Amino acid sequence: MVRGRGDEVAATTNADSGTGTGIRIDTDRCVGAAMCALNAPEVFTQDDDGVSRLLPGGAERARDTAVREAARVCPVQAITLHGT
Numbered sequence: 001m002v003r004g005r006g007d008e009v010a011a012t013t014n015a016d017s018g019t020g021t022g023i024r025i026d027t028d029r030c031v032g033a034a035m036c037a038l039n040a041p042e043v044f045t046q047d048d049d050g051v052s053r054l055l056p057g058g059a060e061r062a063r064d065t066a067v068r069e070a071a072r073v074c075p076v077q078a079i080t081l082h083g084t
């Protein structure tokens with residue numbers, strides 16, 4: 001099984017303030033537990049190797065309760081939220 005093909009990152013930027021929200025998945029750390037995809041299936045999915053991946057538009061949902069919960073329950077703390 002191949003893992004760790006680079007972090008998965010999605011971010012938004014507010015051009016006026018230079019701030020934004022973002023989600024980062026440390027794919028080297030991910031163990032494919034699927035808790036993220038179960039908690040926030042509109043943001044997270046898994047590739048053929050079980051590694052978590054972000055779906056398009058995920059960064060806009062970084063503040064969603066489901067996304068925060070996904071980061072909280074990840075057993076290896078592979079998900080980092082920014083600007084939330």
Ligand code: SF4
Pocket residue numbers: 025029030031032033034035036037050051052073074075076077078079
């Ligand atoms: S919950 Fe964590 S370990 Fe499980 S698939 Fe998601 S990022 Fe990977």
